[in-house]
Every structure is written in structure tokens, then in C-alpha cells.
Amino acid sequence: MKIKHILYAAVMAAMSFQSCSLDEDTSSLSTPDHFFRKYSECQSVVNGCYIPIKSIYNYTYMLATECVTDIAYCPSGTLDASVDITPAVPRFGATVWQQGYLGVQRCNFAVNGIERAYKNEVLNDDQYHQLLCEAKTLRAFFYYTLTCFFGDVPFYFDDVTDNAVLQRIQVLPRMSAVETRAKLIEDLQSIAPLAPQTRTSDNEGDRLGASCAYMLIAKMAMWNKEWDTALDALKEIEKIYGDFKQYDYVENVLFRNKNTPESIMEVQHIYVQGGLSYTSNVACICTPTRAANSCIYDGVEIPELGDQATTWAAMRPNVYFCQGLQSKMGKDIRAHYNMAWSYDGKEFKNVNSRPWMGPKFWCPNMQTSADGNNNKVFRYADALLMMAECYYEKEEYETAVTYLNMTRNRAQLPDYVFRTAPRLQDEIRNERARELIGEFQRKFDLVRWGIWYDAVTANSDYPYLQLNTANSRIKPCHRYYPIPDMQVSYSKNNLDNKEYTAYGL
Secondary structure (H helix, E strand, O other): OOOOOHHHHHHHHOOOOOOOOOOOOOOOOOOHHHOOOOHHHHHHHHHHHHHHHHHHOOHHHHHHHHOOOOOEEOOOOOHHHHOOOOOOOOOOHHHHHHHHHHHHHHHHHHHHHHHHHHHOOOOOHHHHHHHHHHHHHHHHHHHHHHHHHHOOEOOOOOOOOOHHHHHHHHOOOOEOHHHHHHHHHHHHHHHHHHOOOOOHHHOHHHOOOHHHHHHHHHHHHHHOOOHHHHHHHHHHHHHHHOOHHHOOHHHHHOOOOOOOOOEEEEEOOEEOOOOOEEOEOHHHHOOOOEOOOOOEEOOEEOHHHOOOEOOOOOOEEOHHHHHHHOOOOOOOOOHHHHEEOEEOOEEOOOOOOOOEEOOOOOOOOOEEOEEOOOEEEEEHHHHHHHHHHHHHHOOOHHHHHHHHHHHHHHOOOOOOOOOOHHHHHHHHHHHHHHHHOOOOOHHHHHHHHOOHHHHHHHHOOOHHHOOOOOOOOOOHHHHOOOOOHHHHHHOOOOOOOHHHHHOOO
8 A cells, every 4th residue: 555654644643633723733743753852742643633633524424325225325426426436537536545545544553653652661651551542543553444445454553664664665565454453453452441440521632542442342342243242332322321211312413513421433524604614514415405596495484594505415214214214104103214205394305215314414594505503423323223133133032122121212212022033133224224313334234244246135225235137237246345446556566456357447
């Protein structure tokens, strides 16, 4: 892979926006050797590790993770939505690869520097554990993203300090994703218990810590089918977050409500008109079409959305989701936030059998395409449904139903009644769709379960994602993105795309 010089990463780290005052004194940070002389300098380096996440979590990532699934699609000109993807034309894969490994590089630099600073007595125990947990959690998050997106990828923990290290890393081949996840799990298990055991929203500046580390341990362990390891981590989250009944659905789930108590990880955005903006554009594909020079959205006036929002070709829930899993006539309160057939009692003009995405994703008073909402990444509800799945896999069905019913009951659905194991498995998977739609996870779930291709081709309403249509593009190899050809070349062909080659791509 192509790795930029570490000095560039170090300089960029000083320009971090994440959970850090823009007035922070960085005048003394001039070379990498000077980044770890005091706590604030160490924290500045960790701040820089957050930046690549913002380049990944945009509307194209929503297309790649939610709109090529069994529950949603988007007729977008951005061709990730129709899996027009090859190693030569990797689409958003090029961005995820570049930003993912930029994040890994920065985190390796941070971890190694923090460890040196602690040995040099720059940091006390509490500062060391907090910063090291944060940096290792971010590193694991980037690798988690890369393995979910590409499957097997190159793995390294080295700090790029000289050309010899750089040259060795550039030619690394794919490493088994199972092995990569195992190494990351071990790494996080060594630090998470030592960091403050608090909710993310209780950390100053909503910085990541032990709860997100446990979430990543569980996510990766479930990919590796290590159910006990996942449950051990999830039980730690349960200790931290407590009784699920305390978390109101609307308060915690709408993207506009930032850093809510239930959140384990959010991508931080802010928009200040006439000033600095750190924004996404996810709301552009999740909002009904706006008429020019007005706050009329698909024939209905929506004052809260304002008259400046840019709307693009819209993501839509498919028939399988909106008429089967979560219909507007049902009792599930989430249906009226996940989807929108009307607003304030007035029906939209172009909903027919498929509604718009709902107010969960809308950005009030959005200015052009500057979506200032935070993107929800991990929530406590997700962790509880993961517990339900783990207990199902361990054949502890009664306990699985207990955790499944926590999210069902909050959505005002009755208790699920166990009948057979296959039906329970289907219900847990369906409940993940209802609770987590639009939170950048559905494709990863389907791939992890080994059903992505069959589920999408059976349920998608989009011709490009169906079988036996003139426009069909979907192939089993599209479960993962290909490594960009350019990166294969940089690796001197130590990297490969054999699965795509097998399908003539």
C-alpha cells in the first residue's frame, strides 16, 4: 500500500478538530519528536486520529453499506449504489482504503508516542490509560472498517519511522481478517479494563474510551464466531450503560440529537453559518425532494427543514422493509422515524408503495449540502441485539429472547414468543434491520451472516441488484469491495483481487 511520510501525519494531527478547542496551543509542535512532551501534545496527536473518519462517513458510505442491501436502495448516479465496481474502478473503495490506512498510520504513531511518553514520565497512569485506550480503539475501528469493507487486508502496528519500515509495509500481502481481528481483540482487551468505565457521553468532549473498545471487541469476535468473547465484552457495556428502559427512543436515535446517552460512537459534525463547518451530506439522500426557493418537500411544507437544503436522488426503503418488516399500519413507533409517508398529517405526493426516509435522518435548517447532524455508528441498542444473537448461537434461547425484547418493548412491540430456533434467528436479524436501518451496518451484517448476495437479489427493488434483469450488475464478489488496482501495483502485486478475477472483473 502507499504510505505517506510520518511527518505529514504528525503535522496534520496538530490540525485536529475532534473534541479539542480550536484555540489549543500547538505552537511548540514542529517535529514528530516534539509531539509527546506533555499531556496536551499527546492528546493533539490522538485528535488527529479522528479526522479520517469524517472522510469515510458521508452519503457514499451510506450507499455502500445500506443501499446495496435487502432493506433499502438508491437510484443514484453515484455508481456504488448499483455495484458498478471493479478493481480498476473501485469507486468509494479508493476513499475507504486511503482514509482507513491513513487512520491506521496516525494511530500507530499515536500509540507508540504515548507509550514512549509514559516511559519518560510525561503522563501519569490515568492519562496514559485514557489516551492509550482512545488511540488503540481508533486503530481497531479503522481495521474493523477495512476488514468489513475489503475482507482480508494488510496488517501492521509499526510506526513508520524510516524507509526500511516503509518499504516493508508497502509490499505486505492480505492477511486473514480472522487473524487481524484476533490481534485487535487481544490488543483492546489489554487496555479497555484500565481506562475509565464510562459511557461515551460522560467523557469530556464525547471522546471514545472503554465502552467503544468493548463494542469493537464484540463486533470483531462475532465476525470470528467467538460468542463467549463477544459476550464478555458486551456484559461490560451492560455494566456501564445499565437499564435500557432509561433511554428514550426519540431522544437517543435521531441523528440531529448529538452525543446522546445511549450512543457508544458518533461521527462528530457541526455547522455554523458563515463560520467553520465540519459536516457530512448524508441528509441529502435521506430527505424528500425540495421544490426550488421554498420549504416545500414533495408537495408538503416542512418549516423545520428550511428553504436552503440540497436534496439528491433519495435513498428509499424497499417494499420488503416498509410493507413487511416495519409497515406504517403496525404498532412499531420506529416506523414513523425511519420512514415518512406524510408530515403533520399531510401526505407526500410521491410515496406510492415506498416512503421517503424519515425524520431520524433529516437535518433541520440544512444549508445546501452541509448536514451538521452527527452520524450514529454504535448504540447501546445494537449491543443488546448483539447479546441476543450471541445467546442464540449458544442455544440459550430464553436469554436471547430477553435481550431481543428490550428493543422491541421500547418500540412498543409486544414480547416475542419463542417457537423455533430458525424463527428466532430470523427475528433477531429482522429486529436489527428495524432498529439500526441507516446506521451504516446492514451490509456488514448480511456479509457476516453469509447471506448478502441471496438476501439482496431476493428482496431489492432496484434492477441493478436483482437477478435476470437487463441491467443486473450484482455478483457474489461484491460482498466486499476490491482493493484498488493502484494499491495492488504499489504492493508489487503482493496484493490481489482473486475473487473479482474469478468473475471476470
